[in-house]
Amino acid sequence: MNTSLIPCTLNDLDCLRELCIQTFTQTFGATASQADLNEYLTSAYSTEVLASELADPNSFTYFALAGSTVAGYLKLNVGSAQTEEIGPDALEVQRIYVLKDFKKYGIGRLFMEKALATAKEHGTTTIWLGVWEHNTDALGFYRHFGFTQFGSHDFPIATEPQTDLLMSRPVHLPAVTPAF
Incomplete structure (x- = not known):
């Protein structure tokens, strides 16, 4: 399959919002109540929030195209756009989501x-x-790229407590190509 970024x-705000909601629901929909999921999706992926993120010069969002179909998205942050104070010489991968039907295509x-x-x-x-912490596929994927855990933080989905593991790697390490 021909893929590109x-x-x-x-101009892509509506498509991005729809994709955010769909991919987040596919990934976490079974781990939270419907009410909590709806509350989270409404607040995190409102058009106002997404428009602000897209307008931030320290954030970068990309669509993955599989042929001509939008199959996922990536959101990166540097500087003040980072969600944690890791440092000025760090880049955050805030969101990396691929639609279920397009996983395993690279x-x-x-x-x-x-x-x-x-x-x-x-x-x-x-x-x-x-x-x-319970997304074993993602954890394995990141470990293949040389990421190691350095901490954790709370990531509540409305009233449902979740824990995210914080992982990092030096930029200078060679990229590792996973065998999936």
Whole structure:
């Protein structure tokens, strides 16, 4: 399957919002009550929140295209856009989501290569992310790319407590190509 990445802009706001809701629901829908999930989706992925994120010069959002179909998205942050104070020389992979039907086509690898390239472009030395402690597929994926855990933080979905593991890796490590 031919896959590519394109920048997401304010013109793509409706598509991005729909994709955010769909991918988050596919990933976490079974772990929270419907009320909590709806509350989270409404607040985290409102058009106002997403428009603000897209307008932030320290955030970068990309769509993955599988052929001509939007199959996932990536959101990166540097500087003040990072969700944790890791440092000025760090890049955060805040969101990396692929629609269920497009997993195992190398889109995650493309996203990680883009994240590493963006980190180098911005002169950062560390790339980091948070991942749900029970998302074993994602944990394995990140470990293949050389990420190791350095901490954790709470990630509540409305009233449902969740724990994200914080993982990082030096930017200068060679990219590892996972065997999936």
